[in-house]
Amino acid sequence: MSDRGSGGQAAAIAGPSHIRDTAKIPFIIIFLLPAFVFLAVFLYYPIAETFRISTTKSTGIGQELYVGLGNYLSLIQNEEFLAGLWHVFMWAFWSILIQLPIAFLIAFSLTFYVNKFTKPLRSIFYLSNVLPTAIVAMIGRFMFAPKTGIIASISKALGWKWLGAIDFMGNPDMAFWTLFAIATWMYTGFPIIFLMARIEQIPKEVREAAELDGATGWRYAFSIVLPQLSYPFRIIMVLMTTGSLKLFDLPYILLTGGPGNATVTLGITLYRDGFINWNYGRAAAIGVVIFVLSLGLTIAQFSLGNKKEAK
């Protein structure tokens, strides 16, 4: 083996190594083929189809009728769709405003105070993130259900009538925030571990120098660590925004978008239009809206960040 190896090396030095690379092109094609077959069938073709169907009136049976922008026009007059759009933006807004700062404070504290109690916490904070949404909905219902839920039964045991009187899921003004609290419980682990990975990359010397300069604790967190996090912050903001646009499982399983339209999202309107009312055309139009918004907002958030950095 070693003999052949050195002989081969000599040959390689003697002549250019791409001599026998006639096999290269078919090899590349064969290796890329499986991935592209999957994407072509289940992604590229359906994407094109979605655009086409969104301009038709179609129920799956019978003829499709070309209606141009008719579906989109009907959407902007549709109360449920507008409610979904509003909730999706509120969801993204509050995620960025509430979950992101919480995540930063936890991530910073976990990396700043490393001791035997805080070390295992990173894994614990991320645990709720890997639970299936159906389980989280189950746990959520189990906590917040009126009369029989854990919170209701704790408030009964403690005699706290005010707490027992709150209708967490039936009150339309409350339902959004109950969902948001459950989502915060479920999803904040991701920004925590994401930010921690970046904070841990800051060299130890930086912290030592900061302490010599008297920048300890919160001063260190806000004036030295925070500015280093603009890239992960941008990624997380993009993920929170696109995640809100796609939001479906949690509000649907827990409250099916209700009470009324109180927790309807774009994902839920798409599902209802497409697979309950069998209005394919309008469901496809909602799909296009979700796609265009997530693409547009992703590009916007990245280019805004870049401009700021260029200054």
Place this chain on the structure above:
Amino acid sequence: MSQAENAAIVRRGRRSIRIRHGLPEVIITVFLLSLALVIILPMIIPFMFVFKTQMEYNYHPWALPKALNWINFREAWKAVRIDQGLMNTVLVSFGAIATTVPPAALAGYIFARYRSKATEIAFYAILIGYFVPAQMVLVPLYKMEVAFRIKDTLVGLFLPMAAFGIPFWVLIYRSFFATLPQELSEAARIDGAGHTFTFFKVMLPLANPATALALLLVFIGAWSDYLLSLILLSSSKNFTMQLRVTSFLYAYGPDRMPKYAAAAVIAMLPTVILYIIGHKYIIQGTVAGAVKE
């Protein structure tokens, strides 16, 4: 400087920091621990109820159970045919692994090691898939599955899952293969190994960490799926665990708490156990994108 000396300095440094922080560190640690309790408690509370009869629960919900009573598990198990659900979900998860990981590994290898204008363009075409939300393609996907007669089958469920997963794993494999030293594959090629041989015998085994991560996360992802199952499966014998859990949620609700809690525990355990085994990998893989700029 010797390693022992280094360690001593690190230790000294730590101690000085600890003394300086003192009280704030204690307060923050307690605060973090109580937050962790908020995460864990809702998952633990069900265990307090699962062994109680409905009567026992009604009168003493917070007391310890009188006896280990397994009837809730048995009834929850029967009510939603959890055995059938587990079977379907495991099949879907393995199907998703088998159809996601190999295509992604092959393509990722090409994008890392055979860079040219053409492969660059192909890479961007894959990247598009990473940004397309599954919601966007649901309607055509459904119509297509009806036409191919794979709607309401487990195969029809894991094939699109694979298509949605491949772009992400291509990215992971690509960056993983790119970090392996170029000399390795060159040495193998000089030894007379063909492209295919080099990949399967030399490079792929070196990518085992990426493959382990992919196996774990694709499994968890398929296990947790809800939206695709909801749309593509219609007969109850094909229902996956998540669909069964939700149907249980609607049928019983917390007014039949012990049984409800038993179902939650059964449905929660596999993911939690997998997480306990693989949490280091899972966290590492999840933040893989954070360290690059």
